[in-house]
Every structure is written in structure tokens, then in C-alpha cells.
Amino acid sequence: MKPRNIIRILIIILVVVVGVNYIRLSLEKASAPPQLGKAPSLDDAPVRVYGLIEPLGREVFIGPLQPKRVIEVAVEEGDTVKVNDVLIRLDDDLEKQSLLIAESRLEEAVKSLHLIQDDLARKRELVLAKAIPKFELSQIELQSKLQEQYITTSRTEIQLRNTELAKLTLRSPIAGIVYKMDVRVGEQLTPQDYARIVIGKHERQVRMFIETFWLNRVQIGQRFIVKEAETLLDVGTGTIISMSPYVGARDFRTEDKLERLDTKYGQAILRLDSNITTPIGMQVMCEKIETK
Numbered sequence: 001m002k003p004r005n006i007i008r009i010l011i012i013i014l015v016v017v018v019g020v021n022y023i024r025l026s027l028e029k030a031s032a033p034p035q036l037g038k039a040p041s042l043d044d045a046p047v048r049v050y051g052l053i054e055p056l057g058r059e060v061f062i063g064p065l066q067p068k069r070v071i072e073v074a075v076e077e078g079d080t081v082k083v084n085d086v087l088i089r090l091d092d093d094l095e096k097q098s099l100l101i102a103e104s105r106l107e108e109a110v111k112s113l114h115l116i117q118d119d120l121a122r123k124r125e126l127v128l129a130k131a132i133p134k135f136e137l138s139q140i141e142l143q144s145k146l147q148e149q150y151i152t153t154s155r156t157e158i159q160l161r162n163t164e165l166a167k168l169t170l171r172s173p174i175a176g177i178v179y180k181m182d183v184r185v186g187e188q189l190t191p192q193d194y195a196r197i198v199i200g201k202h203e204r205q206v207r208m209f210i211e212t213f214w215l216n217r218v219q220i221g222q223r224f225i226v227k228e229a230e231t232l233l234d235v236g237t238g239t240i241i242s243m244s245p246y247v248g249a250r251d252f253r254t255e256d257k258l259e260r261l262d263t264k265y266g267q268a269i270l271r272l273d274s275n276i277t278t279p280i281g282m283q284v285m286c287e288k289i290e291t292k
Contacts, residue, residue, distance in 0.1 A: 047217050047288035050229060051208035053280050055200025056271065059179065062170055063194030064090060070185050077181045080202075081172040087197060088183055090168040099161040106154040113147045120144055176201045179280055200280065206238060206270040208286055209250045215266050218243070222288060224270055229283040237289070238272040 068090035075087055120140045126132045180198035183189060189196075206226055210218050220243060226235040244267040270286060278284075 046290070047214055049208050049210045049214060049218070049286050051206040051226075051270065051284055051286055053235075053276075053278050053282045053284060054205050054207050055176065055179065055280060056203035056205045057201055059198050059200040059280065060174055060176075061194040062087060062172075062197035062199060063191050064170065064189050065167055065191060067188055067190040068168060070183055070187055070189050073181065073183055073185055075178050075181060077178055079178045080176070081178060081199065082175050083172060085172045087170045087172055087178075087181075087199075088189075090170070090189065092165055092168040095161065095165045095168060099158065099165060102154065102157045102161050106151065106158060109147060109151045109154050113144065113151060116140065116144045116147055170197070172199055174199060174201070198280075202275055204272050204276055204278070204280065205241075206272065206284055206286060208240075208268040208270055209265040210268055212247055212264050212266065215247075218266075218268060218288070224286040224288055226270070226272065226284050226286050228278070229285045232285070235278050235282075235284055236272050236274060236276050238270040238286075240268050241271045243268045 070088055071091050072089040073087075074089070075081060075085070081087070120137075123132065123137045123140050127134055127137045176199050178198075179200055180196065182196040183193075206224075208218075208224075218240065220240050222240050223237060224240070225237055227233060228235060247264040247266045250263075250265045
């Protein structure tokens with residue numbers, strides 16, 4: 001056999017052997033059980049949580065104790081108010097009339113008491129002179145005591161009427177800014193309309209809702225960058241000043257497509273460093289500033 005033919009045969013045998021081994025190795029690899037991939041580590045991921053802008057210390061809602069018609073709106077949205085400043089006045093004609101009647105009753109009761117006391121002084125002189133029996137004196141003394149009790153009751157009624165009248169002037173319980181004043185003169189305001197008047201401090205905070213798997217990486221004193229959730233525009237920076245000792249559901253949705261509704265959240269308060277113009281209620285994203 002010629003050497004050239006021998007070489008060809010050896011090459012063919014070599015190709016067949018290599019092909020068979022390749023097929024065998026491929027089948028073994030395909031039939032082997034899949035290996036578990038390496039789970040991503042949260043320690044290497046940046047801490048990002050969502051929250052809502054609030055006035056520092058939370059907002060204050062103002063509402064009437066009973067349905068009444070609005071007769072005056074004393075402030076506008078954006079106005080600065082002090083403690084006890086008038087916000088709105090409600091219709092108080094009926095309460096003023098009741099107060100006038102109570103004051104008139106008191107005035108008449110005091111006049112009657114003076115007459116009774118004058119009569120009592122005369123009766124005492126007559127008793128000393130034995131011109132009338134002591135029984136008549138006792139009756140006048142009893143009348144005087146009853147009239148004094150009636151005067152005390154009348155004064156208590158006047159205080160009650162003044163209290164009812166004062167309740168119809170809604171005042172600011174804190175010093176701050178009027179964030180919302182959705183009230184107009186002439187309309188009916190009810191206790192259920194408390195969310196139409198909102199007051200809070202000028203300083204603002206972020207109420208952060210922290211997924212449970214981030215709780216071990218969020219602590220009081222840590223710094224965060226705050227951005228608007230939709231536009232990612234910078235809002236500012238802040239420091240965590242408190243954390244709630246409980247977890248629960250969150251009352252708003254985000255644009256995150258991977259968001260889970262069954263996740264529990266803890267809450268933390270992030271105090272912003274400076275006065276910002278971002279409106280309260282704005283949804284924001286907070287990213288932890290990692291320190292090296």
C-alpha cells in the first residue's frame with residue numbers, strides 16, 4: 001500500500017475518533033443536572049427606597065365640629081400663620097343670639113337678687129322688732145339662695161355659649177404654612193371635610209417606606225439623596241432621624257415594574273437638609289449615600 005493512502009486512512013480514523021468523543025462529551029454535558037447559579041448579593045446593591053414628602057412632624061388637618069356655612073376665609077394657600085391665627089369663620093348668628101339671651105337672663109337674675117336682698121334686709125329688721133314671724137324671713141332667705149344658684153347656672157350657660165361661639169372660628173394650632181385651603185365663602189363645611197384645610201411646618205421630611213430586606217442596612221443617622229420618583233430630578237439630601245418599630249403595608253404604588261404588593265414595609269423619617277419647594281404628597285426615591 002502506498003504511503004499516501006495510509007496517511008489518508010489515518011486521517012479519516014482520527015476524524016472519526018474525535019467526532020465520536022465530541023458527541024459523547026456533548027451528550028454527557030446535556031444529560032448532567034443543571035448547576036445552581038450564584039444568587040445576587042444585596043450587600044453589593046445600592047439601597048433605594050420610595051417615600052412621600054411631608055411637612056416636618058406631619059401635616060395638621062383642620063375641620064369644624066359641626067356642619068356650618070363659611071362666612072369668611074382669612075388666609076390663602078402659601079400664607080404663613082402663627083399659633084391661634086384665624087383661618088376661617090363659620091356662620092354664628094344662632095350662637096350669638098343664644099349668647100345674648102343667656103346674658104339677658106343673667107342680667108335679670110342679678111336684678112332680682114338685689115330686690116330679694118333688699119327685701120331680706122327689711123324682713124330681718126321686722127323680725128327683730130317682732131313685727132313678722134321668723135317663718136317669713138326663712139322664706140326670703142331660701143329665695144335668696146335659690147336666686148344665687150340660678151345666677152351661677154346662668155354664668156355657666158354664658159361660658160358654654162361663648163365656647164360654642166369660639167368653635168365656629170377655626171384657628172391655626174401651630175405656626176407654619178397653609179399648604180391647602182380648599183374652602184370658599186358661602187359653601188357648607190362639614191366634619192368630614194377635614195382634609196380640605198392642611199397646615200404644616202415650613203421644614204419638610206420624607207416618610208420612607210423600606211422593604212424588609214433593606215431594614216438591616218438602614219439606620220438612624222445615615223444620609224440619603226432624594227429624587228423625584230418620576231423625573232429623577234434632584235430634590236435634596238437628608239438624614240434619617242427616626243425609624244418605626246413595626247412593619248406593614250404601603251398605601252401607594254410606584255412606577256417600579258418589579259414592585260410586589262405582598263411585601264411588608266418599615267417606615268423611617270428622613271429630615272431634609274434645607275427648605276425645598278417640592279410640594280407635600282410628592283412621591284420620591286431615596287438612595288443611600290455610601291461612605292467608604
